[in-house]
Amino acid sequence: MQEKSTRKIYNIWAHFYDLFWPAIVHRRTTKAIGHMNIRPGESVLDVGVGTGLALTSYPSHARVTGIDLSEGMLRRARERAIKYDMNWVNLVLGNALELPFEEDSFDHVLLSHVVTVVSDPVRLIEETRRVTRPGGQIVIINHFQSANRVMARLEQWLCPLCQHLGWRSDLNLHDLIRETSLEVDYRYKLDQVDLFQTVFATNRPAKREAQAMAAA
Ligand SMILES: C[S@@+](CC[C@H](N)C(=O)[O-])C[C@H]1O[C@@H](n2cnc3c(N)ncnc32)[C@H](O)[C@@H]1O
Numbered sequence: 001m002q003e004k005s006t007r008k009i010y011n012i013w014a015h016f017y018d019l020f021w022p023a024i025v026h027r028r029t030t031k032a033i034g035h036m037n038i039r040p041g042e043s044v045l046d047v048g049v050g051t052g053l054a055l056t057s058y059p060s061h062a063r064v065t066g067i068d069l070s071e072g073m074l075r076r077a078r079e080r081a082i083k084y085d086m087n088w089v090n091l092v093l094g095n096a097l098e099l100p101f102e103e104d105s106f107d108h109v110l111l112s113h114v115v116t117v118v119s120d121p122v123r124l125i126e127e128t129r130r131v132t133r134p135g136g137q138i139v140i141i142n143h144f145q146s147a148n149r150v151m152a153r154l155e156q157w158l159c160p161l162c163q164h165l166g167w168r169s170d171l172n173l174h175d176l177i178r179e180t181s182l183e184v185d186y187r188y189k190l191d192q193v194d195l196f197q198t199v200f201a202t203n204r205p206a207k208r209e210a211q212a213m214a215a216a
Contacts, residue, residue, distance in 0.1 A: 050070075066090070067096060
């Protein structure tokens with residue numbers, strides 16, 4: 001199972017992740033969390049919370065839960081939560097493909113740079129939809145396969161190397177949306193030339209039920 005090797009890889013990444021990754025992602029996650037418009041008392045799940053880079057961007061009036069597979073990454077997130085005195089944050093060790101939460105538990109779910117890390121992105125979205133309340137918000141920040149054919153070829157070619165580093169580079173966003181029936185409200189790139197996209201979707205119950213029936 002890939003999750004076992006992913007855990008090992010991110011336990012190693014945990015030692016130096018914060019040295020360079022904030023420079024790449026912090027502006028993007030902060031902007032997305034601002035757009036989430038989280039109201040007082042609302043609940044947020046940060047899936048694959050990692051070292052907790054996004055934690056300081058959530059409003060303190062939110063109830064934030066972060067989950068991660070890697071003890072090493074989660075330890076860093078705990079240190080961050082203590083350092084910034086964020087007692088409204090709950091950090092949980094667990095697998096995003098089998099989320100240990102009841103249905104409809106969260107108002108907002110953030111998947112920041114995790115859909116291309118798990119072994120089964122479709123299952124991840126299905127689990128995310130299960131724990132998000134009907135009408136709740138699902139936000140995905142990630143790199144997806146380029147629409148440019150040359151770039152897409154390069155990404156496919158680089159994929160085996162990327163997988164050794166802990167992610168895949170060939171996930172196609174349109175395929176993911178089609179396979180999960182995810183209802184996308186809008187998506188954007190922060191800069192004109194940007195490897196990453198931010199996708200905002202609403203958890204429409206009718207679609208979720210149809211999907212569950214189809215899977216049964
Ligand atoms: C690239 S990091 C992203 C961390 C953080 N969200 C960010 O944007 O900086 C991917 C994270 O997802 C976690 N992860 C990978 N597979 C997972 C799974 N099946 N369940 C929970 N977390 C997982 C990894 O341990 C790692 O911390």
